[in-house]
Amino acid sequence: MISHPLQPGRARNLILHGPSGTGKTRATLDEALRIVDPLFLEQHHGQRSMLKERFDALADAGRIRRVTFHPGLDYADFVERRRSDAGTGERVEAGLFLQFCQDAASDAGRRHAHVLVIDDIHRGEVARIFGELLTLIEPARRLGKPEALQVTLPGSGRRFGVPANLHLIGTVNTSDCPLAELDRALSRRFVFREMPPQPDLLDGIAVEDVDLGALLRVMNERIEVLLGRDHRIGHGVLMPLAEPGAATLAALGRVFRERVVPLLLQHFAGDWKRIGWVLGDPSKILREHRFVQPGGPRTPEDLFGRAVAEQIGDRRWHLVDAAFDRIGSYRGILG
Template identity: 40%
Template structure:
């Protein structure tokens, strides 16, 4: 735990555990308290949660049970929803509140929701059947998922000490994220007495709320955790606070500064007990100038791929007793060595691409669905580079991970027609009509040479 103001950005290519580091840092800013009964645990889970966060928790809890679609009557009957209503001393118009939140946080391109006033970040959408669902791959929900899991574990174990008080706030920057969400801005407010009535008011953003908590609790350290800081226009998001976050300009320090906020006009300074941690994907070259803009205000810590963290797969050998080994760390190191030689270090693969791989089948899936598409994008589909990276150059066509699409169509038209419809679909499904490559059909089928370990050892 730092004793002085800390500003750190973790940089690296995709899949190097940058977001995981933020989650580990979050634990340092979490106080675990003695266990109390389940009702108090629920109140603690929902404390200071917005209606949007409560509804997200309902969807996340139902997803654990295998249910993705929820209709509004089911939503308002959920214990999380009722508990939040009780906290707010509400017992009427709960359906209107649910509808308002769901619609406000729906995507602009939704085909089933029509509303003029939408929030900057979409979380929910409605199916044709009228049931709602949580949009996939929302990075900002990772902390909420973790806290839901801890709550469920605490309820299941009467000796648990999982009750917590967090001294951090985690946000995920995106292209639509702005000053209004981070510092302060004019945003819609739903009337508690008349949910259908919407007014507008100046509201504090995530960073301002955290700073106010830190000011009231100067003996403790607080942290703002920013995932993908280079996805937003940082100068616009921070606004006049960009100078205030410098460690020597914090409140209470010799060069302390205050400014008048853009909307409210209030005098504001950043407390000295607030730390800022962020992640940055260095593969996004279009946003590279961000590094120079923040260099004076942040320490940059590189997060390189760590092949040594990967496991060794044991593949049974049917021709002899024992098993062959596929060393995932050597696969990642070999691929990255050739990637650096051809595309540069910013195109490397992170260890997360192979982190959960423990079987040959999982390795095959990772290559087909993640690694090869990532390499294709990095190489802009250039066949020569792809075949060099995958050590395909000196191999017969049948043993190549990536094959020349056009030559295959010319030489294999007759044999393709003789294949079963299933194999034809697999082959054609991976063919790129506008590209010069296709993924080997036998790799997709997990057959032929690609059922043998030595093919993957060739990637070392």
């Protein structure tokens, strides 16, 4: 793993990885500017609106491009495809990556860096998307390097190599794809930087007497014990409460209803018992403070009769909606 930033004059392939809500997409903006316009980034550090404006301007100028990988993306979309034309017959059309490489190559003489940001790079079948270009993206194989390589593209028959001024930045949501399951072709060709949850960004922000940094920290410690670090909750889930005047009980309840519990449901595949463990429910003295409770409105005996009820277990769990509106429910998470 690396902890240093990309250097403007050095081609590199970087992957930012971590659970959802840890700021990976936001960090790609900084990393892209660090490569393409480091002086602007330095002068306007922390001024998010200005940095976003500059990022968008560079994207409009063709020096930064963003793409999201998905299971349907393939070589024809990314490199080149054959198309039938009624007037001229069959023609070969450049895909997104090939076009961007050509643009970068035309700018190489002016020493202009270009950045391709690939969101959710883990969701695509990398070998199928890059094809024979997978080897060419290695920094040592770029055009102008001592060990540069070129290939003959099967569609157009042209000789092609990846320019040295093209940088690749990808993101991996480890909640979806733990690093151990990542395509080995990526792990050999990219350097990795972890983007962990940062509960310290929430320290000192409280809803009544419940500190949000402490709240996120203890939930993530429990999740890490039960599932591992890849499924922790990102600080971004609670960051809206850091806005002035936003840290209210009603807002905290909305975040837990709409973000925290759905994430836990996804991570634990509907295992309500363990979700209750993460939320500290077993140690809460008052039942009304427990978010997750067993059973349903009618007992198994009511539903099936005593004879059947004695032979079965009740697997039902339900969320107690009123618990989201009680500060004791959140105090109880802290233990």
